[in-house]
Each structure stands twice: as structure tokens, then as C-alpha cells.
Amino acid sequence: MPLEDLFDRSPVLPPDPNISLARYLHTIRQNYQAAITQPDAQRSALLHIRLLQLICKTLPTHPEYSLPENKPLLKELRSIAHKSFEALEVFDEPVHHREPSRVDMSASLLDLFERIASDSTTRGHSTIGLLGGRMLPQPHVAALVMPSQTCGTICSSLRYENDVSQLMEVKDLLCFGLIHISPTQPEMGLPVELESYLSHYSNSVPEAFAIVIVPASEKRVRFYSCGNDGKVGVAHHVDVRNDGVPSFKLYDLRPLAIARDEQQER
Structure with a gap:
């Protein structure tokens, strides 16, 4: 038309x-x-x-x-x-x-996520978090969301994904991707399960990306994104800033899931 x-x-x-x-x-x-x-x-x-x-x-x-x-x-x-x-x-x-716009993210978000995941990492389990973002005034990561999850050794899977969707809607956020840490993950590449999540988020937000932290690796933090052809490659549009901006908030949905599980067991 x-x-x-x-x-x-x-x-x-x-x-x-x-x-x-x-x-x-x-x-x-x-x-x-x-x-x-x-x-x-x-x-x-x-x-x-x-x-x-x-x-x-x-x-x-x-x-x-x-x-x-x-x-x-x-x-x-x-x-x-x-x-x-x-x-x-x-x-x-x-x-x-369209090509993704540059996304700003605070380096302190990485530190906070690793602290939250430290107990699970010590036990040899992986942890996943989601990144809530906003496009204005400049695309940026505005929230770290800790969802309910099933923790594996190499990869975690999400539970109660509707809780995440509702939070994103209420807080006026877009899902900008995910952050994941695993003490036993292979050196290279993105686990297939995470590729599926990333592909899903990228269909709605081209800026979506995945952060993978491998503590034992020399290059311990890696960034991935989906190209227009659907293939996963290294993300080059993320600017990790050390000056304390952009600010972000933490939303932990795990206690809500625990309460729901306890209610269902009664």
C-alpha cells in the first residue's frame, strides 16, 4: 500500500x-x-x-x-x-x-548477576537471568530479571515464563535477551537451549543479545546475537559501560515461584 x-x-x-x-x-x-x-x-x-x-x-x-x-x-x-x-x-x-541499534549496558549488572549466581555456580550449576530494556532515549538495558528456573550443569531452563511477560509489560520493558553463567559450559559457542531463547527474543527485538559467562575460561564473558539469516554470531552492538550508566533495577521472581510451588503442594 x-x-x-x-x-x-x-x-x-x-x-x-x-x-x-x-x-x-x-x-x-x-x-x-x-x-x-x-x-x-x-x-x-x-x-x-x-x-x-x-x-x-x-x-x-x-x-x-x-x-x-x-x-x-x-x-x-x-x-x-x-x-x-x-x-x-x-x-x-x-x-x-533491520540492523540492531547500539545498546548501552552497565558493567555493574554483570557483577551483580555473578554475585546472585555465586552459590549455584559453586555447586556446579548454571544460572540464567533475563535482560529488560528500553529503546528511549537510547537503547539500554534497564533491568536484570531473575526468573524461576530449573538449573542444569551446562544450561538452565525457564519456569513460569508468564511471570516474566507480565513483569515486562507492567514495567514497560522489552526483553533484550539473556545472561547465563555455567561452570561446566564448553569453551566456545552458545548452548542450543540458549540459542532457542535468543532467536525468540530477536524476532521481536533485533537488539536482543545473549551474555555467556564461563568462569574458567580466559575469555570469560562473551556476547552473542542473531543475524538476519537467523545464525548466531558474536554481538558487536553492545556497549558495556563502567561509568555507572545506564542505571538498572533488579527484579527477582524466584520467591514468587517458590511461594506458588509451596501453595500447590498443600
Whole structure:
């Protein structure tokens, strides 16, 4: 469908003065993430068009638009609009085939994960964590999620994955991939089970990657990602920063799973 027809399908509406500009921005953030993770190119383009019409045509008539205290909000709105314009320039390319953007991650997340996994690692078991991310203002890892899991020697598997999905939705996060440590993992490559997880996450978020920690290896931390051909290779788009940014939060879902298991045993 021509781009002009998509514009015609997306009417411009007046702003609701009862909805604050900050609330509009919150909704726009969510819709932008939906647009960039939408695998259907036409639907993705339509979402971007709606965002642009909202930012460029609707919101400038909002009564709060010219207030001095809203300048930071307007700056972020313009940044989102710029990214949506760029996305429309590659409208004919499926979203899930685009090249991943650079992702910032704090080095302290690696340290925290290893501390959490230390008891399991000492016992010879593996541990898996999930990475929650946000695309704005720059793609970054914003959360370390410790899911309920079955720990093996080489690889762990997730339990109660719906808990993870609900958390990601409530906290407005995208799954940026996983982090895994195993004291007995082979030196090279990504275990097949982890490849399956990574492939699944990459279908929604091209920035998704896997961190594999092998304590006994000389190169103990490795980064992997899925290419457009579906093959797993070394990830080059992750920037691990030592300056304390970006900040991230820890969400531990394991106590919730333990309580659920105990309830089921009664």
C-alpha cells in the first residue's frame, strides 16, 4: 500500500486538554516501542505515521505545549519524531530485518548477576537471568530479571515464563535477551537451549543479545546475537559501560515461584 494511503488511514485528532503532556509522552513511548517491534512492515509504518501526526500536528495545539517546564518533554517528543521519520524512510524493509541499534549496558549488572549466581555456580550449576530494556532515549538495558528456573550443569531452563511477560509489560520493558553463567559450559559457542531463547527474543527485538559467562575460561564473558539469516554470531552492538550508566533495577521472581510451588503442594 502506498505511503500516502497510510496517511489517509490515520486521521489527525485534536488534543484532549484533560490529558497532560506528560501522559501523552508516556503513551507515545509505548507506541514507539510497539512500532519498532512490529514485524509487519505496513502496520509498523502506520504506527509511526500516527506517532508523527500526534507529535507534529496534534500536540502543538495542547494548552501545556508552550509551558517552559515542559521543554524536556518536547525535546524527547522531537527525538521520537526524528526516529519515526527515519523508520519510514526504510518502510519497505521488514522491521525484524533491520540492523540492531547500539545498546548501552552497565558493567555493574554483570557483577551483580555473578554475585546472585555465586552459590549455584559453586555447586556446579548454571544460572540464567533475563535482560529488560528500553529503546528511549537510547537503547539500554534497564533491568536484570531473575526468573524461576530449573538449573542444569551446562544450561538452565525457564519456569513460569508468564511471570516474566507480565513483569515486562507492567514495567514497560522489552526483553533484550539473556545472561547465563555455567561452570561446566564448553569453551566456545552458545548452548542450543540458549540459542532457542535468543532467536525468540530477536524476532521481536533485533537488539536482543545473549551474555555467556564461563568462569574458567580466559575469555570469560562473551556476547552473542542473531543475524538476519537467523545464525548466531558474536554481538558487536553492545556497549558495556563502567561509568555507572545506564542505571538498572533488579527484579527477582524466584520467591514468587517458590511461594506458588509451596501453595500447590498443600
